[in-house]
Amino acid sequence: MENWNRRSVLATGAIIAVGTGVATAKPKRTDDLPTMGESDGWSSVDGGPGNARRADANALEAPDTVAWRDEGGGEPAVVDGTVYLAGDEVRALDAADGSLEWETAIGGQSPTVTVADDTVYVGGEELVALEAETGSKEWSTTVGDNSVSAPLVAFGTAYVLSEGALYAFDSTDGSLRWERESVDVDGYGGGPMAFQTHQSQVVATDDAVWAVLEGAGQDGLVELEPATGETRWSGPVDAGTGSLAAADGTLLVQNNSLESVYTFDAEQRETEEKLSDAYVLSIDDGVAVTQGRYDLQAVALDDSGRTTGWTHSGSYTYGLPVIVGDTVVVTHSSPDPEADDDAILGLDLEDGSESWAYEFDDDERWTDGADAGFLAVENGTVYAQRGQDLVAIRPTDWEESGDDEEGDETDDGNDTNGDDEEYEPDEDDGNDSEGNESTGNESDSNQSDGDENGGLEDDDGSDDGNGDDASNETSEDDGDDADGMPGFTAGAGIAGGALGLEWLRRRANVENDLEG
Numbered sequence: 001m002e003n004w005n006r007r008s009v010l011a012t013g014a015i016i017a018v019g020t021g022v023a024t025a026k027p028k029r030t031d032d033l034p035t036m037g038e039s040d041g042w043s044s045v046d047g048g049p050g051n052a053r054r055a056d057a058n059a060l061e062a063p064d065t066v067a068w069r070d071e072g073g074g075e076p077a078v079v080d081g082t083v084y085l086a087g088d089e090v091r092a093l094d095a096a097d098g099s100l101e102w103e104t105a106i107g108g109q110s111p112t113v114t115v116a117d118d119t120v121y122v123g124g125e126e127l128v129a130l131e132a133e134t135g136s137k138e139w140s141t142t143v144g145d146n147s148v149s150a151p152l153v154a155f156g157t158a159y160v161l162s163e164g165a166l167y168a169f170d171s172t173d174g175s176l177r178w179e180r181e182s183v184d185v186d187g188y189g190g191g192p193m194a195f196q197t198h199q200s201q202v203v204a205t206d207d208a209v210w211a212v213l214e215g216a217g218q219d220g221l222v223e224l225e226p227a228t229g230e231t232r233w234s235g236p237v238d239a240g241t242g243s244l245a246a247a248d249g250t251l252l253v254q255n256n257s258l259e260s261v262y263t264f265d266a267e268q269r270e271t272e273e274k275l276s277d278a279y280v281l282s283i284d285d286g287v288a289v290t291q292g293r294y295d296l297q298a299v300a301l302d303d304s305g306r307t308t309g310w311t312h313s314g315s316y317t318y319g320l321p322v323i324v325g326d327t328v329v330v331t332h333s334s335p336d337p338e339a340d341d342d343a344i345l346g347l348d349l350e351d352g353s354e355s356w357a358y359e360f361d362d363d364e365r366w367t368d369g370a371d372a373g374f375l376a377v378e379n380g381t382v383y384a385q386r387g388q389d390l391v392a393i394r395p396t397d398w399e400e401s402g403d404d405e406e407g408d409e410t411d412d413g414n415d416t417n418g419d420d421e422e423y424e425p426d427e428d429d430g431n432d433s434e435g436n437e438s439t440g441n442e443s444d445s446n447q448s449d450g451d452e453n454g455g456l457e458d459d460d461g462s463d464d465g466n467g468d469d470a471s472n473e474t475s476e477d478d479g480d481d482a483d484g485m486p487g488f489t490a491g492a493g494i495a496g497g498a499l500g501l502e503w504l505r506r507r508a509n510v511e512n513d514l515e516g
Contacts, residue, residue: 041116041153042077042084047376049154049204050246053282054323055377062346062356063382063393068098070390078378079115082132085390086113086122086150092135095381096399098392102135108147112199116153117171123150123199127160129174139174143167149197154204155226161202164194166211168229178229183213185220188236193220200243203251205266208232210251212241221253223266233269248285250301254278261290263301275299280370282321282328287349289321289328291370296321296330298352310352319369324377327355331372331384333365342366344375344382344393358393362386 046053070093074085082101083093086109092101109124119138120130127148129138143162151158151169158171168177182192193213195201201212204226213220213234219241222234240257250272251264261278262271277292286304290297296318297311306326312318319331328347333339342365346355364386366372373385381394 041079041114043114043116043153044203045075045112045114045150045199046245049152050283051200051203051243052245052247052284052323053280053321054247054284055325057325057327057377057380060324060327060329060346060377061380061395061398063344063358063395065393065396067096067381067392067394067398069386069392070098071388073385073388073390075112075374075385076376076383076390077113077115077120078376078381078383079132081379083383083390083392084113084115084120084132086111090120090122090130090135092120092132095379095392104130104135104137110147110150110199112150114150114153119171121151121153121158121171123148123160127151127158127169127174129158129171141169141174141176149199152199152202152204152209154209157226159202159204159209161195161197161199164197164214166195166202166224166229168226177227180224180229183220183222183231183234185213185215185222185234185236188215188218188220190216190218196241198243203244203246205246205249205251208266210244210246210266212237212244215239221264223269235269243281245281245283247283248301250283250288252281252283252288252290254281259292261288263288263299273299280320282323284323287323289323289349291318291321291330293370298328298349305350307350312347312352314369316368316370319366319372320375322375322377323349326350328352329375329377329382331366331369331375332357333367333369333371335368344384358382360386360391364389 043049044051047055070085072085072087072091074087077084078095081095083095083098085091085093088107088109089103089105090109090113091103093099094101106122106128107125109122109128114121115132118132120132120135122128122130125147126140126142128140130136131138143160146163148160148162148167151160153159153171156171157177158169160167160169165179165181167179169175170177180195182194184192193215196212196214196219203210207226209224209226211222211224213222215236217239218236219239220234221237221241223232224230225232237253238255238258240255242254242256244254245252246266249265249267251266253262253264255262256279259277259279261275261281263273263275264271275288275290275297277295278290278297279293280291282289285306286300286302287306288299288301290299294315295311295313298307298309300307300309314334316335317332319333321328321330326349328349330345330347331342332345333342341359341361343357343359345357347353348355374383376383380398381392384391384393
């Protein structure tokens with residue numbers, strides 16, 4: 001699972017607007033793709049296809065012992081009782097005791113893997129697919145001389161980012177379905193935007209692929225047709241946009257420069273709420289949990305009652321959150337050398353009360369709670385980084401009572417039907433259905449004035465760009481903007497960027513970006 005260390009700090013632009021983009025290259029139409037269905041693996045760097053940082057469990061018992069340590073370290077993907085780790089050698093460990101099941105030497109690969117449909121996918125100098133049971137190579141492909149990210153696997157497709165472009169490969173044989181090099185974003189006059197190239201900047205929802213774009217002074221957000229790569233919707237967003245996460249029709253759009261997260265209705269294409277002081281994010285149906293430099297907070301996204309909304313404050317104290325059923329698992333430490341030992345906490349999702357705490361008794365020490373390189377939870381076991389090691393902690397009686405139900409491990413809650421019906425591409429999405437280039441005047445069905453698609457406008461219809469509420473990113477949104485949808489000036493973004501730079505410098509020693 002990914003943390004905030006992997007994001008860049010940029011200047012700021014305008015917040016989300018509405019419109020439609022046009023491909024600069026002709027996408028190849030593929031007739032039928034399977035639905036995403038229930039996630040049967042670790043299909044993104046953060047678990048399910050929505051990068052949601054969550055895991056299903058009926059209950060998570062308090063861990064009280066280190067089950068095993070792996071000195072090779074690495075960020076794990078855990079599927080069906082096996083822990084997969086990447087590097088020059090891809091390794092598979094038995095999740096019960098950490099013993100080696102197999103290893104396959106593959107040079108120059110990325111530090112993370114994704115796993116879906118009994119296949120392990122590894123990015124790097126080439127995209128490689130390995131048989132999950134044995135580690136034998138099924139296929140590999142390259143994108144010229146460029147390295148590629150670890151893929152997002154959904155709709156029978158492996159989506160990878162490379163040098164500002166998004167590629168879609170058939171997940172079964174590695175054949176190219178389509179590629180996109182840039183998007184003309186409506187409402188942005190700076191020319192086509194390329195794709196940002198971190199693997200956490202692409203997510204899949206029920207029927208769409210969403211990605212972050214990079215422009216001059218502004219970034220962009222685009223919704224793509226999974227089968228063809230055609231644009232369904234696009235709009236500019238603040239520069240500094242980082243990771244995406246998705247669940248139950250809601251996107252979380254994380255912004256580094258403003259140290260904030262925006263909740264975005266993926267169906268209505270409109271921004272709903274700004275969450276200040278937020279870097280790392282986790283989302284489940286009806287609730288989001290975010291971590292910033294000062295606060296860990298849970299926010300209700302609907303009236304489901306899953307959380308009352310709560311905040312735990314502590315400067316540089318709380319780190320990576322993962323939602324596990326009705327528990328928030330989070331790393332905890334303090335930069336004060338006299339403080340208590342590093343710990344992993346289990347907090348009640350509803351009210352934030354502490355359910356349990358596991359304190360490490362070793363010679364390692366995180367700089368602070370957010371210094372842990374990763375945190376993953378699967379099948380009653382918590383996986384964390386201690387120094388260069390991967391540590392698995394769980395209840396002493398885990399073998400007898402710690403197992404979760406089969407098949408629930410990494411579903412991120414995005415699938416609404418859970419069946420195996422085939423995915424049918426939209427026939428009329430306002431783009432050229434044959435994949436031909438468009439002039440931008442042929443997509444009138446997708447063009448709107450902003451009111452219909454939730455553009456950020458004041459009650460008088462004018463765009464709110466004064467950005468008054470962004471002068472202090474660490475405070476709560478004061479609600480002055482119309483309809484609770486803030487806009488920002490460049491000056492406010494630069495101030496936020498300076499704060500973000502100071503924050504990120506503290507973590508330069510744990511930068512985990514794709515090695516190129």
